[in-house]
Amino acid sequence: MATRKPGRGSDQFPLRLPEGMRDQIAVAAEQNGRSMNAEIITRLEESFQDPLVLPPDVLARIERRAADLRVPGRSLILNAIDKEFPAGYRLGEFLEKWGVRAASANSRMERAGIIEMANEDFESQTAGLKLVEQDYDDGSEIQIHQITDEWRVVAILPAIDVEE
Numbered sequence: 001m002a003t004r005k006p007g008r009g010s011d012q013f014p015l016r017l018p019e020g021m022r023d024q025i026a027v028a029a030e031q032n033g034r035s036m037n038a039e040i041i042t043r044l045e046e047s048f049q050d051p052l053v054l055p056p057d058v059l060a061r062i063e064r065r066a067a068d069l070r071v072p073g074r075s076l077i078l079n080a081i082d083k084e085f086p087a088g089y090r091l092g093e094f095l096e097k098w099g100v101r102a103a104s105a106n107s108r109m110e111r112a113g114i115i116e117m118a119n120e121d122f123e124s125q126t127a128g129l130k131l132v133e134q135d136y137d138d139g140s141e142i143q144i145h146q147i148t149d150e151w152r153v154v155a156i157l158p159a160i161d162v163e164e
Contacts, residue, residue, distance in 0.1 A: 046072070094118075094129050094144065095155060102131055103142045103159045111159070115142075133159065 017025075022036075029039035059073070066073040077092075098118035105111035115131045118124055128147035133140055144155040 043072075091127075091129065091144070091146070091154060094124060094127070098124070098131055099142055099144055099155065102133070105159075111142075 025036050025039055029036045063073045102111050102114040105114055118131045130145050132143045132145055134143050140159045141156050142159050143153050145151045146154045
């Protein structure tokens with residue numbers, strides 16, 4: 001069955017917005033170079049992604065700063081990561097595209113396949129980024145390594161427990 005593209009024939013849902021929110025959406029859409037509809041869809045899609053796990057005090061500071069800047073906290077975090085690791089493929093993008101997927105895989109076989117795809121990805125290789133699964137007695141984690149003079153761990157994601 002063919003999937004329908006978003007457009008006039010898509011599901012529609014009348015929505016009442018709190019006062020001032022339409023203007024906020026319009027400003028954000030303009031800043032991001034999107035239509036208001038695309039801005040709303042993007043923000044909804046982002047809300048369904050796995051949350052970044054940070055200590056509550058750190059998260060509270062980030063959220064306060066994000067509120068001051070009127071940007072989503074997740075965007076502020078990924079932007080900071082990208083500034084720290086500016087090589088080609090951004091570390092934030094790599095985390096989103098490969099790291100989170102590998103860490104939340106449903107089986108070891110699926111996880112191994114994602115790690116292999118990530119490490120063969122041209123943009124990953126160009127940026128000097130790779131995924132490594134590290135096993136411990138009490139579970140495993142996904143490490144993100146970056147090559148400088150030697151490979152170094154730049155991020156660690158706890159992996160969910162899966163069956164062999």
